[in-house]
Amino acid sequence: MSPILLTLLCLTTTGATNAQELPKNSKLLISQLSAPPLKGMVSSGNQISLNGRTLPGTWLQQSGKAGQVTTHISDGPFRQLIGVTFLNSNSSAKQPIQWFSTATTPLVLATRLVGAYRYLDITNFAQASGWQIQTNGNILVIVTPKAQITNIVQSQEPPEASAPLQQTRILVNLDRPTPWQVAQGSAIAKPQTPSSDPDTPTPKPTTPPNREWTITLDGIADPVLIERYTPQPPAAAPTLLPNLLKQLLPVTPTQPIPPAPEPLIRQVQVVKNQTIISLSVPFGLSPQVKTVANPNRLIINIRPDPLEERDITWAPGLRWRQHYVNLGTERFPVVWLEVNPRKFGLTLKPMWASPDGLGGTAPLIQTAQRYLAVAGINGGYFNRNNRLPLGAIRRDSQWLSGPILNRGAIAWNDSGQFYFGRLTLEETLITANNQRLPILFLNSGYVQSGIARYTPVWGATYTPLTDNEIILVVQKDQITQQLPGGKVGGTTVPIPPDGYLLALRANATSAASQLPIGSAVSVSSSTTPSDFSRYPHIIGAGPLLIQNRQIVLDAKAEKFSNAFIAEKAIRSGICTTATGTLMIAAVHNRAGGYGPTLAEHAQLMQQMGCVDALNLDGGSSTSLYLGGQLLDRSPSTAARVHNGIGIFLKPRS
Known part of the structure; x- marks a missing residue:
């Protein structure tokens, strides 16, 4: 057995370390272990220590020419822990990146596929950045040079072609490049001012609450910045005398004073040699973070359309794309994977959360890694209370769970043929x-x-x-x-x-x-229909959106509630195109508002070229996975799900 693939089998958050712990009927998983060993592989592991903090992340080291050892990190942790931006690429063997560098001369890293991950050769990149790298068992230890944050400036930027509305910008100045991460937090409850009239109820907020975002940098902020952005204590309560005067003196009607806008930067603090910038971002807006050199800066733009366009050939037959799709005046961010299962050794299989049966849920990223899936998307519905399936799951011609309510489903075989219908x-x-x-x-x-x-x-x-x-x-x-x-x-x-x-x-x-x-x-x-019986794999969800290029949405016929039908929410979908390509897609909140309705989702999928399309479970369940990372959202905001559709690389002969 290949040592690297044996190691990769252990790279799971569930702790599975042998084939007996894998789900039943998972012949594909076992067959992946028969791939040939990686030539010159020295060591590998599933944890990365970055400046003293140990985090999950797959890596390997390989001996090269003249005994030189090269270091390779899978692209999930490289993006999310270091803050590297992946640029467009039409070659799966090369990945251009931007990290405190100019867009005109991007750094290009060599890539290689091993097991269920794509690895980037960071050897020269790390050396040029002054990193110290060593291994400790299955941990890759990275120490980056100490950085100082010299200034944090907030400004209003005028409208531009890509952002027609005025946007807020935060500049974070550094003395040198350093790793950074961005994370979305929970909603920030707005303090309510009680009504002065006991007979008048306190008004409820008319706008959704702000959302907390944090930008974390491996560096120490100047003490002046910490003091500048330290929250001030609340104003003292009014004394008794002014209240008595108000009761004795005639009352002059006045316009209520609107509350002051909440500051964008809530706090700057240093915790364990990291600077954490906490933001309070209004609903409908999100931070878009970029890095530049000379001077070294983080540029944080707060805008309604933060998604950056991407078109990356991630592996042969597997393409990662994301951009905005317009419906009238509305703009919807769509992140999707295009898969060609007919030409490049890619197969699809249903996968589910529990290795011991059909009860249970888990984050999709965890389930995909346990199955050694290269990519995947959340699948059908389930009962959130007892965590049991509510729809069709069929794998390798065996029914795992039957369909309900004649709802939409997708069926397929290992030859890249697909069938959509109500099942x-x-x-x-x-x-x-x-x-x-x-x-x-x-x-x-x-x-x-x-x-x-x-x-x-x-x-x-x-x-x-x-x-x-x-x-x-x-x-x-x-x-x-x-x-x-x-x-x-x-x-x-x-x-x-x-x-x-x-x-x-x-x-x-x-x-x-x-x-x-x-x-x-x-x-x-x-x-x-009887056609479903001809296919070994099925996932049911619904409603069915498109058949033969025509929108056939009928959520009432599939027994979905009126509230579900009318809801504007984040959506997941799967479809096929005229060229036989499969697309798995995540559609998030429109610029400045909520996600699409089911009708809008059908129109979006049709506009993207779908011939047949199915709506999958959505909302917080929506998760698009690729090589150890979620592409469409922060893992902290993704719910646990029951099942999904995994994309696998066939082992090479």
């Missing part, structure tokens, strides 16, 4: 005397009256999801037990590895008398 799974329990009973749900968290079936992929056991179920144990096509389910969550029933359980709910419990112990039973299964 129903029709399972029937057939008795020895040819009695037929419909099975309405398969391994599903969607709970309704009727018969539901639970197979070993659900997990080792089943716990009743409704009161007073009757549980039938089926082994080797024969009913071996009838058990009372009791109260919700009160009983745990083992699922036989050579069979399944039938949960009879509500009015379906009467069928138990027709299914005595010892009865022989079988299950027939088919899909509507």
Whole structure:
């Protein structure tokens, strides 16, 4: 087995260290370990110590000419921990970058794909930057030169072609280049001034609260800057005498004084040799951070459209793109991956959070790394309370979870063929005397009256999801037990590895008398449309957006609520184009406002060239993953999800 790939198998946040801990039916994962070893590989690991702080990040070192050791870091931590900007590239072997350098002469780093990651050769870059690098077991230790932050200046910039509105700019001056990170925090609650009239309720805020953002630099700010941006204590409460005078003197009506705008820079502080600049950014705006040289500066522009256009060939057949797509006067930031699964050894597989069954959620970045996926996107819906699936999951021709409510789904095979439609799974329990009973749900968290079936992929056991179920144990096509389910969550029933359980709910419990112990039973299964049965992999979500280039959105028919239909929210989508390319896309909040409605999402996907398109779970679930990083958002703002669609590199022969 390749040493580097064995190491990469361990590079997971769940701690999986051997093939037995991987999900069932994951032959693809095991096959990735058969790739040839990396020539000259000296060491590798999954942690990076940056100026004393140990953080997750994959790396490797390789011996080169004349015994020189070269250092390679995967591009996720290189971007997010160091603050490097990736520039457009049409070669997967080279990545131009910008880091305290000029855009006219960008630095170009060599890249290589190993396992599920792309690595950048940072040897010369680190040497030119004065970094000290050494290894300590699986930790790559990086120490950068000490930097000083000499000034922080806020100004208003006039409108320009790329930003038609006036924007606020913050300049952070440094004596030398240094790593920096940007992170989005939580909403900042606005203090409410109580009404002076006890009979008048305190007015509710009419605008969404500001959002906290932090810019963290490896450097020490001048004490004058810390003092300048230290929050002042609140004003003292009025004394009793002025209040008495107000009651005795005639009251002259006055216009209410509007509250002073909240300062953009909330605080500057130094914590453990890092300077943290905390910002209070109004709703609809976000920071766009760039670096320049001569003098060395961070330029932080606060603008409604911070997304920078990108078109990067990340691997053969895998392209990372992002830009704004216009719908009338609205501008929507879209980040997407274009995948050509027919020509370049890329395959797609469903993936789910738990290695021990279908219950559970995890950040997509964690699930993708556990599966050794090169890229991925969140998939279908799930119950956030019990973390159970609410839609179709089929992998390698085996149903993991059945569809619900005739909702939209995507199906595909390993040859790069795809099929979109609204999907129903029709399972029937057939008795020895040819009695037929419909099975309405398969391994599903969607709970309704009727018969539901639970197979070993659900997990080792089943716990009743409704009161007073009757549980039938089926082994080797024969009913071996009838058990009372009791109260919700009160009983745990083992699922036989050579069979399944039938949960009879509500009015379906009467069928138990027709299914005595010892009865022989079988299950027939088919899909509507029947075309779905021809594909080994399926993910269900919905609603279906586009078929044959035409918008076919009908969220009511797929039983989505009116509130869901009307909501303006961040969206995920998957589609195919006329050239057979697959696109997985994340659409975030429009410039200055909220995300698209479902109707707008369909129009955006159509405008991007989609022939067939499906809406995936969205909102905080939306996550677009590539090589150890989320492309569309900060990991801290991404919710835990149940399942997703992974993109894998086929092992080379």
